[in-house]
Amino acid sequence: MEHALNDWSLEVSQMELEDNGTLTVTFEDNSLDSQQKYTNPLSLHFDSDRLQEFITTTNVYRSLESEFKSVMELSGELVTIVNKEGTVERVSSNCKKIMGLAVDEFVGRSIYDMERLGVITLSSSKKVLETLKEVQMTQRTRGDRRLFVRGIPLFNESGSLEKVINFSRDITEESNLQERLREREFEINVLLQEVQRSHSGKNLLVSKAAEIEKVTHLLNKVAQTDATVLFLGETGVGKSAFAKHLHELSPRRAAPFIQLNCAVLPDQLVESELFGYAKGSFTGANQQGKKGLIEAAAGGTLFLDEIGELNLQTQTKLLQVLQEKTFTPIGKTEPVKVDVRFVAATNRDLEEMVETGAFRRDLYYRINVVPVLIPSLRERTEDIPMLIHHFTDKFNGEYKRTCSFSRDAIDRLINYRWPGNVRELENMIEQLVITAPAEVIKVSDLPQKVQRCKEQINLFKGSFKEQMQTHEREILQDALKEAKNLNEIAEKLKIDVSTISRKLKKHGLKLQ
Structure with a gap:
């Protein structure tokens, strides 16, 4: 049956694109005469480029493309889509602001090349392509921006990886703020330590022990x-209190006493804290620059606690300050002259560190002009009752209590x-003042490790000779725990190595 063309009502019911570029289209004729409906397949051949052009000019495609772009821009994050070969197919328009590259400079590039050229430090897409799993990581761009990136794999219906979509959030300012916050927290901690030392340092130096008097x-x-x-x-003997006491006795007492615990800061922060830095010296630096602790201690004393923890690079710069009384802040070229007294402390064997190359020999000689050994608390037990009363009074005031210790507990x-x-001792007294059920702290309130001390003493029974032998064995056991070799034991106990060797053999003891 024939129809004029304008009498036909044709609808596409099916389209199928062959590998050779042939597009088979099936039309359904829905003419005005509803009694006559039929389908005719029509085969058309398109050049692939022409076909792509045809598809992308359709209204449906343009609508979807517009919606897709809007979604990519809405989050405010950098959105990147990478194909399974590792080539960037799409990127959001904020690419220039975050990555330092325009969209057309980014699209079509290989993620492997960009990583190799330093456009990004670590490619999240590369990691997803390797693991086929979602990843989260921090990247640094060539423009020194820091990004938090979430890479998500996209799979097709057959389960094969098709694309990787990345969402990158710029955390540069957030990281800078965190860095400045850490600096302020450190400075506040230094001030708090200063206040605490000024209130408690002198009391800790009150002693009956002859060793402390020396x-x-x-x-x-x-x-x-x-x-x-x-x-x-040893750790905890009060080296910082003695350093503060030294400062207060000196003509520098009216100037600052600044303390730096070299063990609590990472290597990259120790140097900036000591020497300071110029404005804009490095990413995350204070925009106005920062005065170092050496300069802050001008006219006074700088106490370097745990100096054995300094890395070799910082040791070298510190040696220059000690020798020349000058230093150069990070990012500056002009040296700064300072008038500072240096005091140091350590619980490590610096001589051994010198021999192993972990501590500079010339710096060791520079700081070891006047070595002062602070005895351990077990070497001055006569001071323990006095310190118990001192700390009890201190924490009674802080926690509004009126605690005291029984004679047996002491x-x-x-x-x-x-x-x-x-x-x-200080920490234990604080704990007991807080937790004691009654005002008088008894033996039963003490930690189990302290309560057991009486049981150990009760072992000393029998003749004088038997008790002395038991006591000798315990002395040797304690020495073995603290010493590394027989020479060190002999030096501490002031007896010959041969005597130590003989006594260890007699008691069946040996070095671990």
Whole structure:
């Protein structure tokens, strides 16, 4: 049956594109005469480029493309779509602002090339293509922006990876703020330590022990000079309190006393804290620059606690300050002259570190002008009752209590070995004042490790000779825990190595 063309009502019912570029289209004739309906297949051949052009000019495609672009721009994040070969297919328009590249400079590029050229440090797309899993990471761009990136794999119906979509959030300013916050927290901590030392340092130096009297006598002599003092001793013996005491005895007492614990800061921060830096010296730096602790301590004392933790690079720069009394802040070229007294402390064996190359020999000689060994608390047990009363009064005031210790409880505390020294004693007294059920702290309130001290003492029964043998064995056991070799034990106990060897054999003991 024939129809005029304008009488036909044709609808496309099916389209199928062959590999050779042939497009088969099936039309359905819905003419005005509803009794006559039929379908005719029509095969058309398109050049692939022409076909792509045809598809992209359709209204449906243009509408979808517009919606897709809007979605990519709405989040405010950098959105990147990469194909399975690792080539960037799409990127949001904020590419220039975040990556430093225009959209047309980014699209069509290989992620492997961009990583190799330093456009980005680590490619999230590369990681997704390798693992076939979602990844989250931090990237740094060539423009020194920091990005938090989430890479998501997209799979087709057969389960094969088709594309990778990345959402990148610029966290540069957030990171800078966090860095400045860490700096302020550190400065506040320094000030708090200063306040705490000014209130408690003198009390810790009150002592009945002859060893402490020797230390304070030496400090009285050294304080009037600018000689560098190196405090040695176990962790918790109060080296910082003695350093503060030295400062207060010196002609520099009216100037600042600044302390830096070299063990609490990462290597990259220690140097900037010590020497300071110029404006814009590095990413995350304070926009106005920063004065270092050496300069802040001008006219006063800089106390470097745990100096054995400094890395070799910082040791080299510190040596220059000690030798020439000048230093150069990070990002500056002109040296700064300073008048500072240096005091250091460590619980490490610096001589051994020198031999292994972990500490500069010339710096060791520079800081070890006047070595001062602070005895451990177990070497001055006569001071323990006085310190118990001091710390009890301190924490009674802080926590609004009126606690005291029974005589038996004090005896147990005296007999305890105190591996953490004065710091451990202070922390334990604070805990007991807070938690004690009654105003009088008894033996039963003490930690189990302290309560057991009485049981150990009760082992000393029998003849004088038997008790001495038991005591000798315990001394050797303690020495073995603390020393690394027989020479060190002999030096501490002031007896010959041969005697140590014989006694260890007699008691069936040996170095671990």
